[in-house]
Amino acid sequence: MSPIETEDTRAKILNAARQVFVEKGLDGARMQEIADRAGVNKALLHYYYRNKENLYQEIIRSTFSQFFQTVTNIINSTHPVEEQIRFFIEQHINFIHQNRDFLKLLGYELLRGNETFFENFEQAIKKGFQFPERFIQVILKGMEEGTIREHNPMQTIISVISMNVFFFLAFPLFSKIFPGITENETTFLEERKKAVGDLLLYGILKPSQK
Amino acid sequence: MSPIETEDTRAKILNAARQVFVEKGLDGARMQEIADRAGVNKALLHYYYRNKENLYQEIIRSTFSQFFQTVTNIINSTHPVEEQIRFFIEQHINFIHQNRDFLKLLGYELLRGNETFFENFEQAIKKGFQFPERFIQVILKGMEEGTIREHNPMQTIISVISMNVFFFLAFPLFSKIFPGITENETTFLEERKKAVGDLLLYGILKPSQK
DNA sequence: GTCTATAGCGGGATAGAC
């Protein structure tokens, strides 16, 4: 077989594995199901990826390296303080919305309490990845300029991330509590972006700035 | 054996089961481990709870009925608008902090995408459970009084819940990004409550109110 | 009500033909 076909097979397995791991988690996933969805034999999974755990780690690796790449791109663009914050929220929500896989895998790893994952995350942040420093700088700059009220920037960062991520994580519940959410997805997403931006900007800007 | 001893065994099993399900999730949990931790024989789990799924549902049921009870109590106390919001944040964060089990089980059910769970949640809210109506009323009242700026209360509710819940869910990651968090737990919790309250109140109150 | 023993099978992993 040609190397191209080989790559096809590897990729087919990875795609199928991602689907199944996202839906069922590491423990709930079945190698047989991955093989079926990939349209290949179960033994091939072991040929290419040795075992289940290893295959799972492959998915985690690729998913989070893509995530860090995206965040780096977002972080590196600079605007005036207020625009910068709106821009971050806009991009962040877009990314999560378009990468539900990322969100679920993040959830599984958090619940697993996988220390190795946490340490990798830490390493990725420390090495050449300027988040959250860049975000903190924006807020500090606003505080120096006198446009943002005095507070601990860390709290704001935690709050933004939480508002953006948890909304999607708990979407099934929120949509039960507030049925209107599901009616017009894109409309609602835009409303959500505006609401988070407003809360944040009204919440950290000094009254005189509004 | 006396009925009291029977209740002891049932309770021991439930406690052990809660621990294991919280740590490993439904798929990752092992009946043998539950039996070991409860100090009883594996067959007893089936004698009392028929099968694994049923035992798990028992844990979910009791955990969430306790949750709804607590939220009802919190919601039913009334204060002036601003205090009411601070009070809710205070109580909400306290509850989550003292009930990590609840948090993790919620996470597992969200990731499982368990529709039955979502529907039960919906039912619990509809039947005699005044959240989020009570919260909406507080915000609407503030808007009528002219102390709160015009906005969709739903967005605020989603934001508060997200900020409070996700902080604890992602604590292992946040503590890697901001190592200071772990130094003084109670101090930090108080700082967090204040930060969320400030963000919210500055963010939804009209400038003239500050 | 609690135990021992075991059924029964699902599922990860490997050997080996092609």
Added chain:
DNA sequence: GTCTATCCCGCTATAGAC
């Protein structure tokens, strides 16, 4: 590189003694 066949362990669940 891909398949078939099979191993074999681990786990849920049950039967049955005490």
